[in-house]
Every structure is written in C-alpha cells, then in structure tokens.
Amino acid sequence: MYSTDNTHLFTASGNWYGYVNNQETFTCNYTTVAGVNITAGLYFVNQSIATEYPSAVINNSITGEISWTISSLTDKITNVSTSSPLICKVTYSVPSQNSFLQLYTSSSEMFYTREFTVSPPITYTLAASSDKAFICSAKGDVVSVAWNVEGRTDVNENGVSVTMDLDDPNEKVSRLNITNALKDETFTCNVNYNLSNGDSNTTQLYTLDANIDPSVNGTYILVSSDITLTCNITPSIFTPTYKWKVDNVYISNENSSTLTLLNAQPNDTGDYICEVTWPTVGTLDTDVYVLNVREIGVPTTTYFMGADTTTVTLSCTAYGDAVSEVVWSSQSGTNLTAMNATLLPYLNYGSQSLLEYTYSIPEDNVTCSFKYTYDNVSLSGDTITLKYIADQVNLTTATSNWYGDVGSREEFICSYQYFDGINITVELIFGTSTTLFSVYPNASIATSDGEYVWNVSSLTHDYTSNDPLKCKVTYSVPSQDNFSQVYIEQHNTKYFVRELIASPAIQLSLERSSSESFICTAKGDVESLIWTVEGRTDVNENGVNVSLLTNTSTEVVSQLSITNTVQDEVFTCNVTYSMGGSEVQNVTFISISHTTLSVTGVTWNVYEQTTATISCSYSVEDNIVPRISWSLNGNTLNATRNNSTLGESYYEISSASASDAGDYNCSVSYNNLISSEDTATLSVVSLSVSTDNVLVFSGTHSSTIVCTATGAPPNTLQWVNSNGTIINTTASDANSA
Numbered sequence: 255m256y257s258t259d260n261t262h263l264f265t266a267s268g269n270w271y272g273y274v275n276n277q278e279t280f281t282c283n284y285t286t287v288a289g290v291n292i293t294a295g296l297y298f299v300n301q302s303i304a305t306e307y308p309s310a311v312i313n314n315s316i317t318g319e320i321s322w323t324i325s326s327l328t329d330k331i332t333n334v335s336t337s338s339p340l341i342c343k344v345t346y347s348v349p350s351q352n353s354f355l356q357l358y359t360s361s362s363e364m365f366y367t368r369e370f371t372v373s374p375p376i377t378y379t380l381a382a383s384s385d386k387a388f389i390c391s392a393k394g395d396v397v398s399v400a401w402n403v404e405g406r407t408d409v410n411e412n413g414v415s416v417t418m419d420l421d422d423p424n425e426k427v428s429r430l431n432i433t434n435a436l437k438d439e440t441f442t443c444n445v446n447y448n449l450s451n452g453d454s455n456t457t458q459l460y461t462l463d464a465n466i467d468p469s470v471n472g473t474y475i476l477v478s479s480d481i482t483l484t485c486n487i488t489p490s491i492f493t494p495t496y497k498w499k500v501d502n503v504y505i506s507n508e509n510s511s512t513l514t515l516l517n518a519q520p521n522d523t524g525d526y527i528c529e530v531t532w533p534t535v536g537t538l539d540t541d542v543y544v545l546n547v548r549e550i551g552v553p554t555t556t557y558f559m560g561a562d563t564t565t566v567t568l569s570c571t572a573y574g575d576a577v578s579e580v581v582w583s584s585q586s587g588t589n590l591t592a593m594n595a596t597l598l599p600y601l602n603y604g605s606q607s608l609l610e611y612t613y614s615i616p617e618d619n620v621t622c623s624f625k626y627t628y629d630n631v632s633l634s635g636d637t638i639t640l641k642y643i644a645d646q647v648n649l650t651t652a653t654s655n656w657y658g659d660v661g662s663r664e665e666f667i668c669s670y671q672y673f674d675g676i677n678i679t680v681e682l683i684f685g686t687s688t689t690l691f692s693v694y695p696n697a698s699i700a701t702s703d704g705e706y707v708w709n710v711s712s713l714t715h716d717y718t719s720n721d722p723l724k725c726k727v728t729y730s731v732p733s734q735d736n737f738s739q740v741y742i743e744q745h746n747t748k749y750f751v752r753e754l755i756a757s758p759a760i761q762l763s764l765e766r767s768s769s770e771s772f773i774c775t776a777k778g779d780v781e782s783l784i785w786t787v788e789g790r791t792d793v794n795e796n797g798v799n800v801s802l803l804t805n806t807s808t809e810v811v812s813q814l815s816i817t818n819t820v821q822d823e824v825f826t827c828n829v830t831y832s833m834g835g836s837e838v839q840n841v842t843f844i845s846i847s848h849t850t851l852s853v854t855g856v857t858w859n860v861y862e863q864t865t866a867t868i869s870c871s872y873s874v875e876d877n878i879v880p881r882i883s884w885s886l887n888g889n890t891l892n893a894t895r896n897n898s899t900l901g902e903s904y905y906e907i908s909s910a911s912a913s914d915a916g917d918y919n920c921s922v923s924y925n926n927l928i929s930s931e932d933t934a935t936l937s938v939v940s941l942s943v944s945t946d947n948v949l950v951f952s953g954t955h956s957s958t959i960v961c962t963a964t965g966a967p968p969n970t971l972q973w974v975n976s977n978g979t980i981i982n983t984t985a986s987d988a989n990s991a
Contacts, residue, residue, distance in 0.1 A: 260285040260318070261360040264340035270340075271395055271449045272327045274369035279323045282342035282360060286318035290346050294320040297341045327367045340365045366424065368394030372443045379435055379461050380538045388430040388442030388457050389419070399428040402442040438489070463488050464530040466543040472975045474575060474628065475518060477549035483513040485528035485540060497529040499539075501602075520573030523603035548574035550624060550635035558731050559613045560643040560675065560739030568609040569634050570622035571600050577624040580607040585637075586620035616642045646671040649725040649742035651672045652707075656723070657779055657833050660753040664710045664717075668725035668743070672704035676731045680706045682748070683724040683742075684717065688951040715777055718808050721725070723749045747833065750808065752778030756827040756839040772814040773803075773840045774827035780810045781832040788824050816843065829948050859937040866907040868934060870920035872936075880922045887916040910938045940964045 265272075266279035280296055320342075341361050348354035358831035371391045381384060392399050401416050401680050413433035420427035430441055437461045446452040467484040474879045485496055498508040501524045504648055505513070515522055523546050531537040551571040559566055570580070580597050582590045601605035606620060623634040651658075652665035670679055710717065724742050731737040756774045776783050785800050804811035814825055823843045830836045860866045870882065882903040884891040891905065907914050915938040921931040961971055973981040 255537075259358040259359040263273050263340065263344060263360040265365075269449065270364060271366040271368055271447070274328060274367055274393070275326050277323065277325050278327055278344075279321055280340070281321045282344065283318060284318040284320070284344040284358065286345065288678050291347055294345045295349075297320050303692045306821035364395070366394035366449065368392075368396075368447070370443075370445055370453055370455055372441075372457045374457065375459045376460070378532070378535050379459065380532075380536050383437065386435060386459060387430040388432070388443075388459075390428045390430070390445075390455070391420075391425070392427075392445040393425045395448035396424065396426045397446040397448050398709060399426045400444045401428065401430050402444060403430075404440050404442075432459065435459050435461055437463070460489055460491065461539065462491075462532055462535060463539045464494075464528060464538055466526065466528055466540050470916070473543075474546045474548055474631075476633075477519060477547055477573070478517050479547075480514070480516050481518060481545070482515075483526060483528070483543060483545075485511045485513075485530065487511075487530060487881070492532045492535070494530045494532045497531075499527045499529060500524040502527075508816050515545075518545075520547050520549050520551065520603060522575055523547045544575075548572075548626065549634060550622065550633045552622070552635040552638060554638070554734065555636050556639045556641065556675065557611070557734060558641050558643055558673070558737055558739070559643060560729065560731065561741075562739055563737060564613040566611055566640070566734070568622075568638055569603050569606065570624075570638075571606045571611070572624035572626075572633070573604040574626070576627045577605045578627045578630075579631075580605075581623045581625075583621055583623070584608070585621075586615055588614055588618055588620075590620070606935075611640060613640075613642055616644065629737075641673060642673055643673065643729050643739050643741075645741045647725055647727045647741045649723065649743045651749075654749045655833070657750040657752055657831070658713045658717075660714060660751050660777070661712050664713050666708040666710070666723070666786055667705060667727075668708075668727070669705045670725075670727045670741070670822075672702060673729070676729060679728045679730075681726040681728075682708050684719045684721075715751050715753065715808075717749060718751045718778065719749045720808070722747060723936050748779075750778035750831075750833065752837075753829065754827070754829050754837045754839050756841045758841065758939055760842045760844060761846050770816045770843055771827055772816075772827075772915045774812045774814070774829075774838075774839070774841075775804075775809070776811075776827075776829040777809045777833040780808070780829060782828075782830045783810045783812050784828050784866045785812065785814050786826045786828060788826075814841075818857060859939050860907075861939045861941075862911060863909050866910050866914070866936065868905040868907075868920075868936070869903075870903045870922075870932070871929070872901060872903070872922045883921045883923075885919045885921070886914075888919075912938055912940065914938055 260283065261988060262283040264281055266281065272278040274845045282294055282296070284292070284294065286292065299608050335825075341359050343357065343359045346354075346356040346358075367393070371389075373389050373391075377386060377388075390399055390401065399418075402412055415431045417431065418427065419429050428443065430443075431441075438461060440456055441459065442454055442456045444452060444724075464485055464487045465858075467486050473481065483498075485498075489493060495508055498505045498513045500522075513526070513528075524544075526545055528540040528543075529537060530540070543900060546616070549572075553569055553571070554619040557566045557568065568582075570582075572580070577597070580595060582593070582595050584590055590609065590611075593612065593900075595607055595609045597605060605624065607624075609622075611618075611620065618640045620638045620640065621634050621636075622638075623632050625632045646669070646737050648669045650667045650669075651766075652667060658664045666682055668682065670677065670678070670680065691821045726740065726742045729739045729741075753775050754774075758772065761770050761772065774783060774785070787798055797816065799815045799817075801813045801815070802810070803813055810829075812827070814822075814827075816825075825841045825843070827839050827841070828836065868884075870884075871883075872880070884903075884905045903920065905918065905920075915936055917933050917935050919931055919933045940963070942964075944960045944962070959973075961973070963971065975981060
C-alpha cells in the first residue's frame with residue numbers, strides 16, 4: 255500500500271490570528287492506513303507545544319483528523335520568525351517493516367496571537383497641569399499604532415506628545431504624555447493589523463475639581479444674615495472627605511460638604527476654602543471664596559461734652575469689603591465738612607472713619623454713611639447722639655435762708671442737669687473739705703429728677719461754714735476715654751447755725767450789794783452784741799461793766815459784770831445778725847432776803863400708829879419758789895412725803911413708830927443758798943400692859959397688872975375696868991402705875 259500525503263492544517267475560526275485569552279482549535283487532516291502507527295504533533299517554530307497544550311488525539315478513522323484546542327491563547331502562540339510557519343507533522347511507522355518511517359507535514363500561514371491594551375483605562379488628576387502618561391501596547395500582526403485626542407487638532411498640541419517605546423514586527427508600544435490635561439479628556443489608540451482590519455481602544459483622564467457655590471468668588475451679605483456655602487465636586491465618582499478653612503485656619507467640627515453661618519457677624523468676614531480629599535488620589539483646596547459681612551458699626555452711640563471737653567472723636571466703622579467714601583451728616587444741619595473726617599483701613603475686613611466733632615449746640619444727632627466700592631451700595635450706621643452737659647448746678651435750702659437755729663431742721667438742696675446712663679456724683683462741701691459727709695449722706699447716685707437733698711434733722715455748730723457752702727457735681731463716662739466734667743455751685747455766702755445763750759438766766763443773792771457776772775454767747779452770723787440794763791442810762795453805769803471774751807466771724811462772747819446790784823434787776827443781751835434779724839435774751843438778778851420760817855410745834859407728842867403732820871411756813875419773794883428739804887436727826891427724808899403749797903410745806907407721818915421720833919429740820923434755799931431753817935422735836939408715846947397671872951380665883955388670891963408708858967408719857971395714868979369705872983392706883987414711878 256502507498257501512503258499518500260493528504261496532510262492539511264487549518265483553524266476552526268478560519269483565521270491565522272487569535273486574541274490573547276481567547277479559545278482556538280487547530281485541526282490537522284491526514285490519510286489513515288490500517289495497521290500503521292501514526293503520530294501527529296503541532297509545532298511552532300519547530301518546537302512542540304505538547305507540553306503546554308493537550309496532546310493530539312489520534313483519530314484512526316478513514317478520514318484521519320486530529321485537533322488541538324487551546325482554551326486561552328497567549329502571546330507564545332505567535333511566531334516571532336516569519337520563516338517558520340505553523341506546522342502539523344504526521345509520522346507513519348511500521349516497525350515490522352524494516353523500521354518503515356514516513357513523515358508528512360502541513361505548513362500554515364503565520365499565526366498571530368493578538369493582544370491590545372491601553373493603560374490605565376481610567377485615571378484621575380487633581381490639577382489640569384499635572385503630568386500623566388498612557389501606554390498603548392499591541393501584539394500580533396501589528397502594522398502600526400496611532401493616538402487620537404478628542405478636541406485637539408494635533409496630538410502634539412498643548413503639551414501632549416507621543417513616543418514609541420517598542421517597535422518590533424510582532425509588538426508595538428506607544429506612550430502618550432500629557433503635561434496640560436484639560437478638564438476631562440478621552441484618548442484613543444488605533445491599531446492596524448496585517449491580516450485584517452484595525453482596532454481601537456480608549457482611555458479616560460478625569461480632572462477632579464471642587465468649587466464653592468455660589469460660584470461667584472465673593473459674596474456680600476448684611477450683618478445678621480444667614481448663608482450656606484456648598485462645596486461641589488466634579489466628577490462625582492468618589493465620595494471624598496471635607497474640611498473648611500477660613501483665613502487658613504480650620505473651622506472645628508465642620509466636616510460636611512456645606513458650611514452654614516447663622517446670624518453672620520463682621521468677624522465672619524474672611525477667605526473661605528473647602529479642602530477636599532479623594533481616597534488614593536489626593537487632596538485639593540478650592541479657590542478662595544471671599545465672604546464679606548457688611549455692617550456699619552458705631553461703637554459708641556452717645557457722647558458727652560462739657561465746659562472742659564468741647565471736642566470729641568466720633569468713630570464709625572464699615573465692615574466687609576472695601577469702601578470708596580464716607581459721608582458724615584448732622585440732623586441739626588451743623589456743618590461737618592471742616593471737622594476733619596478721616597478714612598483708614600480697620601483690621602483686615604473694614605474701614606474706619608474718625609470725626610473730630612466740636613460743640614456748637616446743646617444736642618445734636620450725627621450719622622455716618624459708607625459707599626462700598628464693589629457695587630456702589632451705601633449703608634448708614636446708627637445715629638450718634640451728642641449731648642452737652644451745661645453748668646446748671648444750683649444750691650438752695652428748704653427755708654430759702656442761709657442760716658438756721660441750732661437744733662432745728664434743715665434741708666440743703668442741689669439741683670443739676672441729669673443724664674441717664676452716666677455716673678453722676680453729688681457732694682455737699684463745707685469750706686474746703688467734705689468731712690461733714692460723716693453726718694450728711696453723700697449722694698453717690700444722682701436722682702433722676704436732677705435734685706439731691708441732704709436732710710439735717712438737728713443743726714449743730716459743725717454745719718457753720720467758714721467758707722461759702724458748695725455743691726459739687728461730677729459727671730463721668732468711663733467708656734468715653736474716661737470723660738469727666740465737674741461743676742461746682744458756690745453760694746455767695748456762708749451758712750451759719752445761730753444760737754444765743756445768756757447765763758445764768760436767774761442769779762440769786764442773799765446780799766444786795768454782792769458782785770455778780772453774766773455771760774452772753776451768740777453764734778452764727780453775729781453782727782453785733784450789746785447789753786442793756788433796765789433803769790440804767792449806761793450799761794457801764796454804777797459798777798456795771800461789759801467785756802468781750804470772744805469775737806470771731808461765727809461766735810461772739812460777752813461778759814456782764816455787776817458790783818453794785820440793786821434790789822432786783824433785769825439785764826438784756828441784744829444780738830443783731832448780718833443776714834437779717836435780731837434776737838434778745840434776758841438774765842435776772844434777784845436779791846433774796848432772809849426767809850421767815852416757822853415749824854408748827856416746837857416739841858410735841860404722838861402715839862404709836864397714829865398720824866402726824868409737821869408744817870413749815872416760809873415767805874415767798876418775787877414769785878421765786880425756793881427749794882424745801884426735810885431731815886430727821888440730820889438724815890434727808892424721802893421727798894415723796896413732802897407736800898407743799900405756796901408759802902408752806904408739810905411732812906406727813908401716816909403711822910407713827912418709835913423710829914419717827916427725833917428732831918425734824920425744815921430748810922428753805924434759793925439756788926443752793928440756804929436762806930433759813932428751823933427744827934421741831936417729835937416724841938412717839940408707846941403703852942404696854944403686863945401681869946404675873948392670867949387666871950385669878952376669888953378669895954384670898956391676888957394678882958398684879960402693870961401698865962408701862964414710854965416716849966413722852968402723860969403726867970398721870972388711870973385704870974378703867976370693863977364697866978368704865980376708874981380704879982384708883984398708885985404710880986410706882988413717873989412712867990408707870
């Protein structure tokens with residue numbers, strides 16, 4: 255038999271190329287001969303691949319066919335040499351026939367395993383200017399590789415360049431370099447093959463970006479407004495994390511995509527940034543979002559001026575963005591142009607204007623207005639009120655007089671201009687000091703009616719002022735550069751406390767020609783002090799002399815001396831006051847003669863437990879009632895038992911006892927001068943009866959009864975029985991019977 259060469263190699267797909275990782279079946283047909291050993295092999299570049307691919311299964315059918323199925327092609331299937339095709343080798347062997355061996359082969363076209371990749375398929379950048387590179391790799395029957403960039407007319411335009419990293423017959427590697435990536439871009443790699451049409455593959459470059467909405471780079475809001483800043487990201491591929499910063503300082507606890515400011519204040523003005531971090535990509539800061547919180551701030555809305563402060567510096571601040579001008583205006587129409595308004599930067603988010611305001615009217619209202627440069631919007635601040643504190647201090651007294659009597663009541667009243675909201679201290683000054691505030695309360699808080707009253711319940715000479723009385727009113731505003739204004743109302747005259755004392759009021763003497771003296775003291779606004787004496791043409795006549803002991807602006811003391819007093823005289827101290835009015839006070843000299851004194855009963859007796867009255871008669875001169883005193887045996891008696899009528903005094907004993915017996919003395923005196931006295935003796939009689947037997951029997955029995963009288967007994971004693979019969983007795987001695 256003749257073995258013919260019917261070997262034929264073909265592929266299941268009909269192509270002599272395949273794609274990496276795809277399945278491919280290679281089939282080899284041959285002629286079968288019965289009884290002959292046939293082996294078949296599939297070779298690439300003269301190398302068997304049986305160790306890597308399943309061995310061929312010999313089909314001993316008549317048609318003869320063997321197949322190799324490769325489940326996942328690799329680039330090893332690709333021949334790298336164009337001179338060595340894919341070969342199917344069929345060997346016929348008959349060992350019994352002298353080692354018969356016949357080899358037939360079938361060669362194919364070149365087989366190519368194609369592989370086409372573009373990497374990375376998707377990539378991200380945080381900035382359009384970041385450097386990126388893309389690799390296009392093609393294996394197999396590659397003829398050419400080319401890049402196409404959407405939106406660019408030239409692949410090498412604007413920082414995009416292409417380089418060939420590898421250019422082999424069966425593999426080509428092209429690199430696309432990007433140095434100025436746009437927002438988002440798609441890059442396409444196109445491949446042309448030798449055995450069929452070309453192919454293409456794309457890669458995506460995404461530029462991650464974030465911005466703060468509203469998209470305008472800067473917003474202008476009014477103070478106390480609410481605003482929400484939103485951090486938007488593109489594209490929304492990943493979920494990033496957020497942080498917020500203002501003026502490059504992180505805001506605590508603000509970690510979401512929104513930032514809400516409630517009741518925004520000028521210090522919320524600043525440069526806001528949203529910091530966005532994408533995992534595995536990086537961190538990006540948004541553009542600065544400038545937030546301006548506009549407010550016209552007036553730190554002080556009320557200013558005070560006075561005689562010592564006629565100019566104040568007004569302050570007005572525009573918060574937020576830049577301003578182009580400031581305008582000051584006066585409600586009263588006062589010309590403020592010449593008051594030197596300034597406009598200077600203030601902190602990092604405002605402008606400040608200062609105005610040197612000079613007093614012109616008692617009260618004025620001034621406003622400031624700023625025009626913002628960005629949109630020419632003008633905003634005005636609160637009204638500033640300027641008040642002038644005038645000298646309206648007035649000191650008066652409730653009596654309208656600048657004098658008062660010692661011990662009397664007085665009210666000192668200080669009225670002034672009152673202003674609410676500032677410190678006002680009112681002081682009452684006597685002379686050059688305020689020591690009397692220990693007596694007079696200090697008005698530390700001014701009353702809202704602009705009047706303060708010092709109430710003195712009882713005047714003393716301490717309130718006589720050596721200098722004019724003053725009311726001092728101090729206005730102070732600590733918040734206004736320690737503003738202080740002092741006004742003092744000084745009354746034109748001094749304040750005097752008047753007192754007139756002439757002493758002694760009555761002078762008594764037992765001798766008509768005795769020497770006596772009187773003192774007259776006048777205090778206050780004393781203008782003159784003179785003595786007058788009734789019945790004398792001259793105060794210095796006949797032994798009456800006046801001498802001045804003290805003579806000051808607030809006190810005059812004069813002494814009247816008498817060396818030849820007459821029976822009775824009245825001396826008058828006459829005072830004239832400089833502030834009007836006069837006053838007199840009399841003193842009296844009385845010469846007391848010896849008083850006629852009689853005490854009823856020189857010596858007399860009373861019985862025990864009986865009532866006794868001792869009477870003392872005296873004369874009364876010039877209606878002067880003397881002092882009456884009683885004594886017993888030299889000891890002063892209880893005055894409650896002394897009852898007097900004019901010219902007579904009675905000392906009463908309600909129940910006499912032995913202790914009441916003795917010498918009673920009645921003394922009459924005038925001003926401690928004893929005029930006269932007399933003495934009477936009182937005896938208290940006491941009786942007692944005693945016997946030696948209580949019971950007496952008739953017959954020869956007898957009994958003795960003794961009656962004893964003590965004190966001042968009578969001349970005789972008598973016994974009387976129960977029938978009233980007098981019994982004769984014999985007295986054993988003078989005091990008993």
